[in-house]
Amino acid sequence: MKFGVVVFPGSNCDHDAYCAAEIMGQEAQFLWHESRDLQGSDVVILPGGFSYGDYLRTGAIARFAPILSSIKEFASRGGLVIGICNGFQILLEAGLLPGAMLRNRNLKFICRQVNIRVENAFTSFTNACSERQVLQVPIAHAEGNYFADPDTLIGLENSGQIVFRYCTPSGEITPEANPNGSLNNIAGIMSRKGNVLGMMPHPERACNPLLGSSDGRLIFASLIRAISLMGASKPELIKAR
Amino acid sequence: MKANIYVSPKKTVLDPQGATIRAALAGLGFGGVETVRQGKYFQILLSSNLTPAQAREQVERIAREVLTNPVIEEFTFQIEE
Numbered sequence: 001m002k003f004g005v006v007v008f009p010g011s012n013c014d015h016d017a018y019c020a021a022e023i024m025g026q027e028a029q030f031l032w033h034e035s036r037d038l039q040g041s042d043v044v045i046l047p048g049g050f051s052y053g054d055y056l057r058t059g060a061i062a063r064f065a066p067i068l069s070s071i072k073e074f075a076s077r078g079g080l081v082i083g084i085c086n087g088f089q090i091l092l093e094a095g096l097l098p099g100a101m102l103r104n105r106n107l108k109f110i111c112r113q114v115n116i117r118v119e120n121a122f123t124s125f126t127n128a129c130s131e132r133q134v135l136q137v138p139i140a141h142a143e144g145n146y147f148a149d150p151d152t153l154i155g156l157e158n159s160g161q162i163v164f165r166y167c168t169p170s171g172e173i174t175p176e177a178n179p180n181g182s183l184n185n186i187a188g189i190m191s192r193k194g195n196v197l198g199m200m201p202h203p204e205r206a207c208n209p210l211l212g213s214s215d216g217r218l219i220f221a222s223l224i225r226a227i228s229l230m231g232a233s234k235p236e237l238i239k240a241r
Numbered sequence: 242m243k244a245n246i247y248v249s250p251k252k253t254v255l256d257p258q259g260a261t262i263r264a265a266l267a268g269l270g271f272g273g274v275e276t277v278r279q280g281k282y283f284q285i286l287l288s289s290n291l292t293p294a295q296a297r298e299q300v301e302r303i304a305r306e307v308l309t310n311p312v313i314e315e316f317t318f319q320i321e322e
Contacts, residue, residue, distance in 0.1 A: 057310055093310065100312035103257050147254060147313055181257070 001227045003028045004041025006071075006087075008062050013048035013084065013204060020204040021045075024220045033065040042227045043080045044071055046087025048140070048202060058101060058143045059089035068094055080124055080223060081196045085141055088188070088198030097189055097198045098156070099148035104141070105181025111140040113212060114179055116187045116201055117167040120160045123190060124226035125197045128218045134171045135164075135215040137201035139179060139187075144200040146182035146189075156189055164188035164199055242287040244300040246308060246318040249280030254313045283308060287320075296320055 003021035007014045007030050014030065021028035029039055033051075038044060052061035062068070068090075075081050075096055083091040091097045104110060113136055118129040129135070148156065156162050164187040168177045178185045180200075188199030203216030250256045259277040266274045285303070287296050297320060304316045 056308070060307070060310070092312075098312075100310050102255065102313060105257055107257055107261055145257070149253070149312070181255075 001026055001042040001224060002040060003043050003045055003223075004031045004038055005029070005045045005047055006031045006033060006067055007047075008033045008049065008051035008065065010051045010053055011047050011049035011086070013086075013202065016202070017045045017047045017084070017204040020207045020216065020220055023207050024217065024224060026220075026224065031067055033062070033067050036066050036070045038067075038070050038074055043082065043223050044074060045204075046071075046081070046083040046090050047204070048085030048087060051086055051090065054086070054143075057093065058086060059091075059093035062086075062090045063094040072096065075191070075196050078193065078195050080226065082125060082219075082223070083196075083198040084202055084204065085139075085144075085200055088200055089143065091196060091198045096196050097191060098152045099146055099189070101143045102145040102147050102181070103143055104145050104179070107142075109140070109142040110144075110179050111138070112179075113138050114187075114201060115167050115169050115171075115177065116164040117171050117173065119162050119165055120190075122160075123163060123194055123197070123222070125190065125219055125222050126163060127225055128221040132171060133218075134167060134169065135201075135203075135206075135218065136213040137203055137206045137216055138212075139201050140205075141180070141200055144180040144182065146180075146186045146200075148183065153183060156186075157184070159192060161189050161192060161194075162186055163190050163197060164201070242289065242291065242293075242296050243321045244283075244285040244287060244296070244318055245321070246283040246285065246300065246304050246316060247280060248283070248304070248309050248314050248316045249278055250313055251315050280314075281308075293320070293322075 165185040203219040206216030
């Protein structure tokens with residue numbers, strides 16, 4: 001299967017994402033922001049970085065890039081899209097996910113390893129994790145303080161769209177474990193249809209034990225499994241079994 | 242024509258930058274400051290070919306569709322002849 005990694009001017013985790021796909025034994029390709037061609041990608045990754053210098057607001061200019069119109073169309077057909085860090089911010093600005101990002105509560109750029117708990121293991125992004133599994137993955141952002149109005153937040157909670165929350169090493173959701181002030185300790189959410197995920201932590205930077213954790217591989221393994229199951233759900237293949 | 246556009250965080254949204262500035266002001270002895278909200282200010286120079294009505298319509302769209310994120314921000318604007 002093919003991972004398509006979008007490259008904006010200012011992306012800086014595009015090569016990490018590409019490398020993570022290769023570590024998982026998959027094909028990867030870069031998708032230039034000015035193109036409208038997703039080149040047959042099975043999964044589109046919007047990587048971390050500072051697209052267009054993060055001028056105006058994080059992700060505010062990137063949402064007008066030509067590649068975004070193709071990604072919206074791909075997502076509307078059920079295509080799998082994952083936005084990591086700046087990619088999450090872009091998905092929010094583009095309206096593919098609800099809510100917005102505020103400056104971190106302490107106003108600092110925070111770069112460190114955090115613990116996140118899998119709140120929903122029945123998704124295309126987490127099916128290789130167990131329910132409530134704690135993953136160690138780094139964050140690196142200044143605007144990761146997730147905000148949504150109360151109705152939106154209740155909607156996300158009730159429909160299982162909150163995929164990851166910041167937690168303690170033992171999996172407790174506490175204010176102290178919340179690095180940036182996100183509402184309800186939210187670290188990652190998905191769309192109602194479940195095919196678009198945004199997360200602030202960087203799974204692509206946690207795919208090699210040399211980097212301190214390889215828990216991020218579970219996210220890629222989940223995607224690989226989801227794509228193979230999509231293929232297996234084709235009627236002719238079911239019959240072949 | 243010139244447009245002045247002011248973008249500020251909605252009242253229901255926590256503004257950590259404003260809160261930090263308020264705390265700093267209190268530390269400097271400005272005890273009378275109750276709240277600070279930090280926003281953005283844009284100056285846009287418009288072509289003189291536009292009618293005032295066209296200018297208002299364009300500035301309103303620019304402010305709503307590009308300069309603000311309606312989830313967390315609101316705006317006001319004035320147009321100077």
